[in-house]
């Protein structure tokens with residue numbers, strides 16, 4: 202068991218090392234997209250499934266409250282947290298529409314949809330991306346593996362941040378780091394006077 206635990210740590214570290222070369226550019230592009238949307242008075246809607254739902258909620262809560270330093274609240278909504286809405290859409294229609302229906306109600310042109318999926322193939326997230334595009338929103342997609350079907354929906358105005366791994370757990374661990382990097386970048390761009398060290 203100890204060897205297996207060590208192997209998990211080693212693989213997680215190696216995935217992060219592989220990501221050092223690949224991810225800073227798309228993370229930087231996503232940060233600037235988010236900063237511009239926030240400056241223009243737009244908001245960020247977030248969703249994903251399972252562990253990715255947790256990361257979507259995590260990101261949203263860091264914008265609404267704060268990351269490392271105090272600063273004004275930033276507008277974000279997680280689409281994963283309202284059990285009444287999620288259960289009624291799944292019950293009355295189907296689970297594929299749990300996010301897309303919320304986006305058609307809440308999304309406005311210029312808003313950003315932040316979607317998280319390790320496979321890139323979660324159908325409700327794909328439907329969310331289609332709904333966002335129909336509302337003239339832009340998309341930041343956090344993926345893994347080969348990007349799945351989600352990669353095919355990412356257009357020239359969108360950003361995909363794809364973790365170089367085929368294991369869901371390892372991908373999620375890097376997604377967590379990407380969420381923190383986005384928050385760090387947003388804070389540094391919007392509130393540079395608050396930087397301390």
Ligand SMILES: O=C(CO)[C@@H](O)[C@H](O)[C@H](O)[C@H](O)COP(=O)(O)O
Pocket residue numbers: 250251252253317318319320321322323369370373
């Ligand atoms: O956290 C984990 C596995 O580590 C699971 O809850 C995982 O997120 C769920 O199986 C998701 O439904 C997987 O969806 P996705 O990442 O392929 O979009």
Ligand SMILES: [Zn+2]
Pocket residue numbers: 252370373
């Ligand atoms: Zn997990």
